[in-house]
Amino acid sequence: MWLRFVKMHGLGNDFIVVNALEEKLPADLNELARRVCHRRFGIGADGLIIVLPSTQADLRMRIFNPDGSEPEMCGNGIRCFARYVYETGLVREPEIRVETLAGIIKPRLILQEGGVTGVRVDMGEPRLEREKIPMTGSGSPVVDEPVVVDGGIWRGTCVSMGNPHCVFFVENVAEAPVTTVGPAVENHPLFPQRTNVEFIEVLNRSELKMRVWERGAGETMACGTGACAAAVAGVLTGRSNRKVTVHLVAGDLEIEWSPENNHVYMTGPAVTVFQGDYPL
Numbered sequence: 001m002w003l004r005f006v007k008m009h010g011l012g013n014d015f016i017v018v019n020a021l022e023e024k025l026p027a028d029l030n031e032l033a034r035r036v037c038h039r040r041f042g043i044g045a046d047g048l049i050i051v052l053p054s055t056q057a058d059l060r061m062r063i064f065n066p067d068g069s070e071p072e073m074c075g076n077g078i079r080c081f082a083r084y085v086y087e088t089g090l091v092r093e094p095e096i097r098v099e100t101l102a103g104i105i106k107p108r109l110i111l112q113e114g115g116v117t118g119v120r121v122d123m124g125e126p127r128l129e130r131e132k133i134p135m136t137g138s139g140s141p142v143v144d145e146p147v148v149v150d151g152g153i154w155r156g157t158c159v160s161m162g163n164p165h166c167v168f169f170v171e172n173v174a175e176a177p178v179t180t181v182g183p184a185v186e187n188h189p190l191f192p193q194r195t196n197v198e199f200i201e202v203l204n205r206s207e208l209k210m211r212v213w214e215r216g217a218g219e220t221m222a223c224g225t226g227a228c229a230a231a232v233a234g235v236l237t238g239r240s241n242r243k244v245t246v247h248l249v250a251g252d253l254e255i256e257w258s259p260e261n262n263h264v265y266m267t268g269p270a271v272t273v274f275q276g277d278y279p280l
């Protein structure tokens with residue numbers, strides 16, 4: 001049996017997208033994600049995205065990390081999801097309501113001469129209460145709180161965009177210890193469901209430079225929810241404006257934390273790379 005998939009990416013954060021409305025999937029999706037995401041023995045990706053029907057929204061998105069865990073949300077992934085369902089005719093309107101484990105998220109396709117040039121997503125409200133991130137300890141919001149890693153102290157500002165993020169501001173992101181401090185913080189006892197870890201250099205009040213260690217995936221080229229969390233952390237710590245450009249290795253995300261409705265908006269690209277069939 002073969003599984004039809006499409007390979008997509010948002011700024012190099014890459015995904016295997018499978019349409020479960022047409023494809024029959026194996027029962028163990030965690031295991032499927034581990035297999036297909038593997039860079040040497042599988043297709044290779046930072047995540048497996050499944051398109052499903054929904055009773056509450058237009059469609060439902062499930063996302064799995066390469067380690068098989070199922071996160072609540074994925075910012076770059078939902079832009080790819082939106083482009084995929086629009087271009088395959090699963091939805092007809094450019095504004096889509098998508099059921100996720102983080103609630104209903106609303107991507108809107110940016111169209112020019114009929115083609116998709118980007119996606120703007122209403123990511124909803126950031127959750128700042130410690131127990132909603134979730135984190136152990138007491139006191140909210142969690143702003144510049146000491147996180148002890150290997151005897152060193154890091155100051156973390158923590159935000160949930162449906163999924164957990166711990167943001168560290170650094171002098172020089174190119175030299176940030178992403179692959180050592182990242183996994184130590186991901187698995188730190190402060191975070192009972194683990195966490196994503198962002199390293200942010202503030203270039204000026206409207207520009208941030210970011211590297212990220214993702215829960216269940218390792219260092220990736222970009223993280224949409226992470227960029228949103230970084231923008232919120234920039235405001236909470238007084239370092240940046242509510243509207244910022246987040247520079248990632250392969251390009252930019254525009255993030256705005258609206259003072260009117262408290263929602264975070266993310267705008268960025270979604271690109272289709274190829275399609276194929278994977279043997280089950």
Ligand SMILES: N[C@@H](CCC[C@H](N)C(=O)O)C(=O)O
Binds near residue numbers: 013217224
């Ligand atoms: N790359 C994603 C986030 C994917 C989920 C993350 N690894 C987690 O476990 O929370 C994004 O663009 O937001």
